[in-house]
Amino acid sequence: xxxxxxxxxxxxxxxxxxxxxxxxxxxxxxxxxxxxxxxxxxxxxxxxxxxxxxxxxxxxxxxxxxxxxxxxxxxxxxxxxxxxxxxxxxxxxxxxxxx
Numbered sequence: 001x002x003x004x005x006x007x008x009x010x011x012x013x014x015x016x017x018x019x020x021x022x023x024x025x026x027x028x029x030x031x032x033x034x035x036x037x038x039x040x041x042x043x044x045x046x047x048x049x050x051x052x053x054x055x056x057x058x059x060x061x062x063x064x065x066x067x068x069x070x071x072x073x074x075x076x077x078x079x080x081x082x083x084x085x086x087x088x089x090x091x092x093x094x095x096x097x098x099x
Contacts, residue, residue, distance in 0.1 A: 029075075070074075 078085035
């Protein structure tokens with residue numbers, strides 16, 4: 001992906017994975033997606049198994065972690081390009097599900 005290196009940014013996780021493991025971008029994306037899913041499962045498991053033991057600070061970190069798929073799910077950066085996030089907000093507040 002040539003466009004990633006034109007911005008002068010530091011290497012992202014895909015670039016690092018490709019360089020370290022000598023694989024294609026497609027393989028790197030699949031591996032990173034798998035890692036994200038594993039960590040998501042671990043976070044949810046800890047959240048439900050240790051609900052009472054989690055300190056308020058830890059609970060805030062867990063809550064932040066659980067919100068990340070909203071901002072970065074489906075390889076979309078809703079923080080930078082807010083059209084994805086705009087749709088979620090409209091569905092939640094403008095067109096709520098009737099009770």
